[in-house]
Amino acid sequence: MExxxxxxxxxxxxxxxxxxxAGFGQNGSHYFRLTAFGDRQRTIEAVERIKKLLG
Structure with a gap:
C-alpha cells in the first residue's frame, strides 16, 4: 500500500x-510518519486505534 x-x-x-x-521524496512512498505533538493521552489513544485497526 502506498x-x-x-x-x-x-x-x-x-x-x-x-x-x-511520499512527501519526503520518491523513496518515502512506502513509509508513513506519525508525530506525537499532542498530549500523552491522545498519543496513546491514537496508537491504540492503529493497533486495533491493523491488529
Missing amino acids: SWEFFDYLLENAAVVGTPG
Whole structure:
C-alpha cells in the first residue's frame, strides 16, 4: 500500500492523521510518519486505534 493510500485508510478507519512518506521524496512512498505533538493521552489513544485497526 502506498503512503497516500495508508493515509486515507487511517483517517477514514481510525480517525488518525499522519504524514505520507511520499512527501519526503520518491523513496518515502512506502513509509508513513506519525508525530506525537499532542498530549500523552491522545498519543496513546491514537496508537491504540492503529493497533486495533491493523491488529
